[in-house]
Amino acid sequence: MNENHRQLHGLSRELIALRIANELEDGTYVNLGIGIPTLVSNWIEGRDIVLQAEIGMLNTGPLAAHGQVDQDLINASCQPVTELPGACYFSDCESFAMIRGGYMDVAVLGALQVSEKGDLAGWNNPERGFPERIGNIGGSMDLAVGARRVIVAMEHTTRDGDFKIVKQCAYPVTALGVVKLIVTDLAVIDVTPEGLVLREVAPGLSAQEVQSVTEPKLIISPVLKEIHL
Amino acid sequence: MNENHRQLHGLSRELIALRIANELEDGTYVNLGIGIPTLVSNWIEGRDIVLQAEIGMLNTGPLAAHGQVDQDLINASCQPVTELPGACYFSDCESFAMIRGGYMDVAVLGALQVSEKGDLAGWNNPERGFPERIGNIGGSMDLAVGARRVIVAMEHTTRDGDFKIVKQCAYPVTALGVVKLIVTDLAVIDVTPEGLVLREVAPGLSAQEVQSVTEPKLIISPVLKEIHL
């Protein structure tokens, strides 16, 4: 429990997604996980970024509008989507061969906890009390292991104010040492071999305030700045 | 060296192929190797047998006539072939997944030697003197291991009259214990756990004559008969 907790106000979920969209480079292949990551797609229309849907599709377009829905064209969250020129379909097996094979430049994933070593815990909230070793793993472990760069998009703390950026994950991990960047409502943090480097803070916040809701000791970047959107 | 050798006259290569065609059941998937096995295709036109070309095709049709040649449509021997209704194409990787996965009901393969245990030696003639462990393996090992039933089609002896049906393969093996039936110019022989069972002999030949050109002791079938075509 974070005893220093007080409610800090930062970016909305949409703006977390925008901050991540700005992080993505043109000419890259990107997979967006469930939750905040999905919102990134709202900010990249027209950009030269190819989205993969792990169900077996490249060049996934925006969510289908009413009247545009094709029941045979969904994303991994079972939402009707559209296809962009250059789209192609393939099997789920091929899709994960692609993911494990290192072809995904970036995976943007949600998380329950991220450790200072870049360990990611996201597939199973123990509070749900499933029997041991089961839960909705889905594609998260493959993406976490396979993507060249894993970016985590999440709220900085739980609704109760508990740390989500922790020294050691208490929740079952998705993969070890894979997260390279954490973008939250409060901060942008690089995961480096030396530790977590606080690179940007939400408007109006100090590094100290971000530290107060972050369990591991943050290294303050010498060029620390406000999140620019 | 077979000291009892004398030149026995039996079936032509075309008739070996016909005898094998008669052995194939309707409704089966069959792969035909290089050499005599390829000739089997001449005898099954119109039958309900689907040929696989290991390059990545099912429902391969007869060799392409002049004027029918499509350079993008060849069999594993690089011969231009045709497609039958119901044909489909796939990658070589899928083709061998299919072969190893046990979907080929029958593979008809040539051989340099077959042992009484059903060991098959076919991929490398040591007389060619390649360095150790190399040669044209091609698809032979996968087919020998993967097909549900391996039928060998070959001349009964070498041109020099040496045994090809042997107690133990002296040549590098393709697979161990896989051959179920041997069809030669002189005989049809079942490979059984008890040994080689001589089932049919070429017209005019006796079991003793076939035995004289066969190294292992043959078990004479109680219903031994002449090869019927």
Next chain:
Amino acid sequence: MDKVYPSIDAAVADIPDGASIAVGGFFTAGSPVHLLQALARQGAKNLTVICQSMGPGNEDVTTLVTQGQVKKAVCNYPFYRSATRGASSPFEKAVRSGQVELEVYPMGTFIEKLRAGAAGLAGFYTPTGVGTVVEHGKEKRSFNDRDYLLELAINPDYAFVYAWRGDRVGNLTCRKTARNYNPEMAAAGTITIAAVEELVEPGGLDPDKIHVPGIYVQRVVKVERRNYIPSIE
């Protein structure tokens, strides 16, 4: 060869108690719902069901659970995402009470295990799951300084798959993301039963656009396309 069965019920009639069945479909897309409904009518018990999900987007499998036909499930995303929705789901209750045994694999591992079975391989080494609960009971081994887990092939007795178009010899063409698990599951099943929206004569499909070669399919049955709005809410 004519692999067409006269009815959905005929196509599943011989499935015995204790069979293992791989079921294609990713949530709602490409799910062989008609075959699942026929299996519920048929009544085979002690089944092992191998499919992505045992509830969300796959409600027809729930009937098998409530009828007590399922002994074991092998999944990658078995439960509803919502804890509330999950708590009232027959499958989640059955797992929590121990009535149904559940194995869960990462999605890529899940379908790769079926592909290995189809391809005659015994197993493979994958980096997915290293350092997680997925390691449990598995060999971990290092290749080129990276750790991998040994995952073994799955060889189901039956596969239920779905396709947009199929011909009488079992060739199947899928449509868009309804392809998903169907090709590898079709290849993995010892007896694969394909439900197709449109049935054509051999030669009626583009041979360069076949996602499931007919050799993998033992039975074909024509079904009516259902129309629905995809959702797992």
Next chain:
Amino acid sequence: MDKVYPSIDAAVADIPDGASIAVGGFFTAGSPVHLLQALARQGAKNLTVICQSMGPGNEDVTTLVTQGQVKKAVCNYPFYRSATRGASSPFEKAVRSGQVELEVYPMGTFIEKLRAGAAGLAGFYTPTGVGTVVEHGKEKRSFNDRDYLLELAINPDYAFVYAWRGDRVGNLTCRKTARNYNPEMAAAGTITIAAVEELVEPGGLDPDKIHVPGIYVQRVVKVERRNYIPSIE
């Protein structure tokens, strides 16, 4: 994304000495001959060439051998079938003299090793080759009372592939048996260069009929279709 290169020579210009290159094509079908010719012009040395055959139906690879560019070959059917023809072939001479190192795998194992590399797997257990020379130096292991060999992934630096049609973002559609090794090799190459007969804009290919998803292809180059009679005599 526009992956189109202005010329064949530009597409292979940066291949360094010592590179490993997977080369698609089964004998004559689907062989990226233009890229092999460009590589001969380019002159990189100490290459490892991974392809079905180093002669029959693939004479353009012979130039690489006679120019001394090849250090090692990885094949499944390397030689001419005819001993006479083989004896006069530059590649066979180079292997016999020790100038070129040669590794041979069964065809299914050969392409599965490339597929494993593409799919991020370290290796797999296959029944092919048990009891043969292929066992040499490999782990043999029993699963369910059957023996299997451990085969490791191959991860080539480059792949040369060929397709009937391709779009600017690298999606490829192959034609008939010219597909063969091209999809898995395209996936396996770190840098994959595709020679296409017809180049179209994104959207110009049927997205359900793409044999190589564009993500696997880094460079696309338009070539003229050669017309020839397939033969390995």
